[in-house]
Amino acid sequence: MTKRKAQWVRRAIVAVLLIALLLGCVTALNKLFRPKWTQTDWLRSYAELPKDSVDALFVGSSHSYYSVNPYTLYQESGIASYSLGTPSMRLDVARELLREALRRQSPRIVLLEAYAFSYDTPQTPAYLHYTFDAFPFSLRKYRAVRSLTDDSQVRQELMIPFLQFHSRWKELEEKDIQALTSDLSGTDTKGHAVNYAVTSKAKLDGSAFDWNGTITQANRQALTEIAALCRENGARLVVWSAPTSDWNTALAAAVAGLTAGESVEFWDLASAPEDFGIKVSRHFCDEHHLNETGSRILSTELARRLTAAGIGPTEMSDARRSEWSEFSLDYAHFCYQKFFPRQKSATTLAASLTDLEGCTILVAKGNLTNKANAKANRSLSALGLADFGKLGTDKYAAVVTAEGVRAETSPQDTTTTLTHEVDGHTFVVSSVARPGDNGYASITFDGVELVTHRRGVAIALYDERTHQLIDAFTLDIRNGANDVYRLSN
Amino acid sequence: MLFNSLSFLLFFPAVTLIYYLIPAKYRWIWLLAASYFFYMCWNASYALLIAASTVVTYLSGILIARADRNGDAARAARRKKLWVALSFVINLAILGFFKYFSFAVDNLNAVLGALKLSLVSPAFDVVLPVGISFYTFQALSYTVDVYRGSVKPEKNPFRYALFVSFFPQLVAGPIERTGNLLDQLNHPRKFEYNRMVSGLLVMAWGFFQKMVVADRVAVVVNTVFNDYARYAGFEIAFAVLLFAVQIYCDFAGYSNIAIGAARVMGVDLMENFQQPYFAGSVKEFWRRWHVSLSTWFRDYLYIPLGGSRKGRLRTCLNLMITFLVSGLWHGANWTFVLWGALHGALQIVEGLLKKPREALENAFHIDRTAFSYRFFNGFLTFLLVDFAWIFFRANSLRDAFGIIRNLFSTFNPYVLTNGRLLELGLDRPDLIVGLLAIAVLLIGDLLQTKFKVSQRLMEQNLPFRLTAYTLIVVLLLVFGVYGSGYEASQFIYFQF
Numbered sequence: 001m002t003k004r005k006a007q008w009v010r011r012a013i014v015a016v017l018l019i020a021l022l023l024g025c026v027t028a029l030n031k032l033f034r035p036k037w038t039q040t041d042w043l044r045s046y047a048e049l050p051k052d053s054v055d056a057l058f059v060g061s062s063h064s065y066y067s068v069n070p071y072t073l074y075q076e077s078g079i080a081s082y083s084l085g086t087p088s089m090r091l092d093v094a095r096e097l098l099r100e101a102l103r104r105q106s107p108r109i110v111l112l113e114a115y116a117f118s119y120d121t122p123q124t125p126a127y128l129h130y131t132f133d134a135f136p137f138s139l140r141k142y143r144a145v146r147s148l149t150d151d152s153q154v155r156q157e158l159m160i161p162f163l164q165f166h167s168r169w170k171e172l173e174e175k176d177i178q179a180l181t182s183d184l185s186g187t188d189t190k191g192h193a194v195n196y197a198v199t200s201k202a203k204l205d206g207s208a209f210d211w212n213g214t215i216t217q218a219n220r221q222a223l224t225e226i227a228a229l230c231r232e233n234g235a236r237l238v239v240w241s242a243p244t245s246d247w248n249t250a251l252a253a254a255v256a257g258l259t260a261g262e263s264v265e266f267w268d269l270a271s272a273p274e275d276f277g278i279k280v281s282r283h284f285c286d287e288h289h290l291n292e293t294g295s296r297i298l299s300t301e302l303a304r305r306l307t308a309a310g311i312g313p314t315e316m317s318d319a320r321r322s323e324w325s326e327f328s329l330d331y332a333h334f335c336y337q338k339f340f341p342r343q344k345s346a347t348t349l350a351a352s353l354t355d356l357e358g359c360t361i362l363v364a365k366g367n368l369t370n371k372a373n374a375k376a377n378r379s380l381s382a383l384g385l386a387d388f389g390k391l392g393t394d395k396y397a398a399v400v401t402a403e404g405v406r407a408e409t410s411p412q413d414t415t416t417t418l419t420h421e422v423d424g425h426t427f428v429v430s431s432v433a434r435p436g437d438n439g440y441a442s443i444t445f446d447g448v449e450l451v452t453h454r455r456g457v458a459i460a461l462y463d464e465r466t467h468q469l470i471d472a473f474t475l476d477i478r479n480g481a482n483d484v485y486r487l488s489n
Numbered sequence: 490m491l492f493n494s495l496s497f498l499l500f501f502p503a504v505t506l507i508y509y510l511i512p513a514k515y516r517w518i519w520l521l522a523a524s525y526f527f528y529m530c531w532n533a534s535y536a537l538l539i540a541a542s543t544v545v546t547y548l549s550g551i552l553i554a555r556a557d558r559n560g561d562a563a564r565a566a567r568r569k570k571l572w573v574a575l576s577f578v579i580n581l582a583i584l585g586f587f588k589y590f591s592f593a594v595d596n597l598n599a600v601l602g603a604l605k606l607s608l609v610s611p612a613f614d615v616v617l618p619v620g621i622s623f624y625t626f627q628a629l630s631y632t633v634d635v636y637r638g639s640v641k642p643e644k645n646p647f648r649y650a651l652f653v654s655f656f657p658q659l660v661a662g663p664i665e666r667t668g669n670l671l672d673q674l675n676h677p678r679k680f681e682y683n684r685m686v687s688g689l690l691v692m693a694w695g696f697f698q699k700m701v702v703a704d705r706v707a708v709v710v711n712t713v714f715n716d717y718a719r720y721a722g723f724e725i726a727f728a729v730l731l732f733a734v735q736i737y738c739d740f741a742g743y744s745n746i747a748i749g750a751a752r753v754m755g756v757d758l759m760e761n762f763q764q765p766y767f768a769g770s771v772k773e774f775w776r777r778w779h780v781s782l783s784t785w786f787r788d789y790l791y792i793p794l795g796g797s798r799k800g801r802l803r804t805c806l807n808l809m810i811t812f813l814v815s816g817l818w819h820g821a822n823w824t825f826v827l828w829g830a831l832h833g834a835l836q837i838v839e840g841l842l843k844k845p846r847e848a849l850e851n852a853f854h855i856d857r858t859a860f861s862y863r864f865f866n867g868f869l870t871f872l873l874v875d876f877a878w879i880f881f882r883a884n885s886l887r888d889a890f891g892i893i894r895n896l897f898s899t900f901n902p903y904v905l906t907n908g909r910l911l912e913l914g915l916d917r918p919d920l921i922v923g924l925l926a927i928a929v930l931l932i933g934d935l936l937q938t939k940f941k942v943s944q945r946l947m948e949q950n951l952p953f954r955l956t957a958y959t960l961i962v963v964l965l966l967v968f969g970v971y972g973s974g975y976e977a978s979q980f981i982y983f984q985f
Contacts, residue, residue: 170918
């Protein structure tokens with residue numbers, strides 16, 4: 001090789017090295033500077049799911065991520081689901097999101113949330129980021145972006161989010177730095193937003209609804225394309241509506257008519273949510289969205305409908321079961337932290353129960369194996385919920401108030417019940433005995449069952465200061481798995 | 490297509506790559522197509538204007554050359570003058586219409602209104618075509634150069650079209666001369682690695698000036714100048730000072746990007762800014778500031794008017810005319826005219842005071858090479874130039890005088906330390922970055938007077954260079970002001 005040639009080769013190597021360095025830097029900057037939105041995390045974690053591991057895929061606006069609870073769906077029906085929701089998602093955005101999502105998964109059913117039919121304006125650039133910041137840089141992404149906006153600057157910034165977010169340099173936080181090594185900044189909840197707030201503002205009378213009365217041609221077209229997309233991918237399409245105050249019968253009728261024309265099923269769960277247990281006074285976290293308890297109730301109903309529609313659980317491989325098991329564990333822990341935001345762990349909760357001043361904690365056990373019961377006893381004892389002596393069998397009920405702990409236990413074949421009156425309401429906490437292995441835990445509030453899953457340790461929390469039921473849930477520790485972690489750790 | 494846009498970052502490497510891949514004799518065709526594409530990205534129809542200017546000046550060059558073939562010298566001279574005049578009239582008419590039509594109508598309306606006469610209503614709204622002042626002057630300089638016989642007319646109209654439209658310097662200069670640019674475009678250089686790296690470094694410096702400094706300090710400048718009634722004293726002084734930085738970095742930044750881009754393609758454009766704020770006099774300032782324009786005015790206006798050859802009074806008049814026209818060239822507003830007049834007046838006064846001043850300095854044995862002397866002169870010149878910038882930046886003459894009144898209305902140096910400066914549009918981190926960037930700019934300009942910084946950098950070892958290049962790009966990307974920017978308020982779900 002001549003000296004001149006060698007020099008050119010050296011320079012070419014330097015140029016390639018520099019370009020590689022710069023590309024690496026831009027990739028890192030993209031990770032560092034993108035706002036750590038939960039929605040984007042959901043889309044990213046979806047992309048990392050094992051191929052073809054989702055039975056039911058939910059797509060839609062905030063109602064999708066607030067209302068659909070994959071954890072409950074899995075517990076109730078064994079159906080592996082995922083919720084791909086971004087704020088105020090338009091139908092054309094849903095179409096592009098689905099196009100990308102269906103490349104990775106082959107769900108048997110796609111459930112398109114219906115609220116998007118009421119929108120008559122395009123998605124704003126800012127909101128497009130929620131969806132597209134999670135898309136990998138590719139020609140497909142470019143095509144999707146191109147189909148949604150004509151603005152070249154918006155397109156550029158959607159393709160390379162750093163171009164817009166570079167001015168965040170002055171507000172970078174620790175979690176931004178952590179994002180350099182991890183794609184996800186939060187807990188994977190399979191696209192579900194956990195919100196324990198209870199609001200009294202929600203009204204299911206459509207008063208906040210500003211729909212103009214017609215479904216736009218663009219939305220009609222988008223539905224046709226989404227239906228075709230689902231057909232191409234062998235997925236059944238169902239349009240469904242989540243309980244919200246922004247709903248009325250006119251929209252329901254319009255969507256029903258439109259979907260019928262496309263031969264698409266429409267499940268209207270918004271028009272009469274009381275039918276399956278949604279209470280306006282308890283199950284909304286804000287004026288529009290269901291809270292965690294609401295999501296569990298709705299997801300139980302969704303599980304019922306899906307099962308009835310023939311979408312049962314698919315045979316799971318060990319790896320997939322393990323993935324769901326891990327998810328359940330993380331999710332439970334995440335909920336625990338959300339539920340008791342001031343507590344770091346169950347142990348510290350035990351030491352500082354007085355922090356929950358003004359709160360009433362109601363606990364019941366049910367249908368536990370001896371081994372699980374022993375673990376539950378140790379944990380509940382550590383929490384200070386009762387003295388160990390009263391925790392012998394799994395027939396146990398307790399009410400913890402500021403005045404102290406009132407607990408009852410009884411032999412294995414006898415039902416234990418405690419009644420607690422507060423603010424004119426009546427809680428009934430029971431550990432119900434049933435023949436064989438069919439006992440269960442139950443907590444009712446004014447006669448309404450609060451816990452939808454009744455095996456394990458049921459807990460309800462009532463805040464006497466705000467007169468609100470904060471949450472009710474069950475730690476299923478029967479088989480010594482996941483939820484034991486929450487009690488024991 | 491702006492230089493500081495992603496489109497340009499894709500366009501430029503693609504054009505350059507193909508430019509070097511195709512045979513040298515066809516490269517000009519590729520460059521011409523790329524240049525017109527570049528221009529048409531703003532407004533495709535305005536390409537007709539640049540084409541019209543090209544045709545007129547091209548034909549004038551051919552006709553001037555042909556006039557010489559005529560045996561009758563006097564007649565030839567008359568014809569040559571006619572073609573020059575026609576070229577000027579047509580080009581300036583186009584420029585005048587697009588740039589000064591609204592200005593003229595507004596002033597006519599004002600005059601007629603004062604005389605209580607009916608007002609003239611323009612029938613349409615004229616949008617200023619990008620870069621029209623630059624390419625018109627460049628094309629006109631060709632006509633004059635051919636007329637003077639300093640260059641031969643270009644016979645190929647398309648090659649000439651490339652001279653007028655060469656994209657790196659098309660929209661904001663430098664305003665090139667025929668002798669320098671046309672020949673380089675007709676005889677393309679081979680690819681040179683070092684030339685490319687050097688060009689890219691000049692571009693990077695330009696991007697730094699434009700994106701990190703100019704566009705950042707512009708926030709403060711716009712806040713104060715657009716609502717000057719709310720500010721006084723040092724707040725205004727701070728904004729005026731920052732405007733001096735902004736206008737320099739904006740203009741010099743764009744010029745450097747153009748120079749660097751052209752260098753990557755093997756074309757050397759003239760240096761347009763030579764550390765102008767280090768000038769020791771207003772006259773010297775104009776030798777360093779926007780050199781391509783000031784030499785254009787010198788060669789094609791000041792000297793034809795008689796320059797300094799026709800006595801002191803005529804010199805003063807010529808200077809004033811040149812600077813008034815220069816002011817008007819910068820924009821169709823009386824503020825620019827007054828800015829030009831101020832610079833003309835400053836230079837006249839400087840010229841008149843030159844001898845008495847030298848006499849005084851000699852009498853007091855003042856060392857003109859001393860740092861203190863040069864610093865004082867530089868500082869004074871900067872203050873005068875900066876003061877004149879008020880007229881350049883103000884939205885109207887009324888605003889300009891209002892700003893000056895408020896500038897001297899109070900003595901409030903405490904605003905520099907009591908946090909008031911943070912209410913001028915930039916928060917603390919951005920202000921700190923802005924001030925640091927200005928310091929880097931100052932150091933860079935200072936070093937540039939001693940040696941070629943880019944050359945020194947290119948002489949370092951490979952790891953150092955790679956690190957430096959990467960760091961430069963990353964810093965530009967992070968601290969540059971570009972794009973739509975991130976505002977949390979746009980994302981009302983942000984808190985979720």
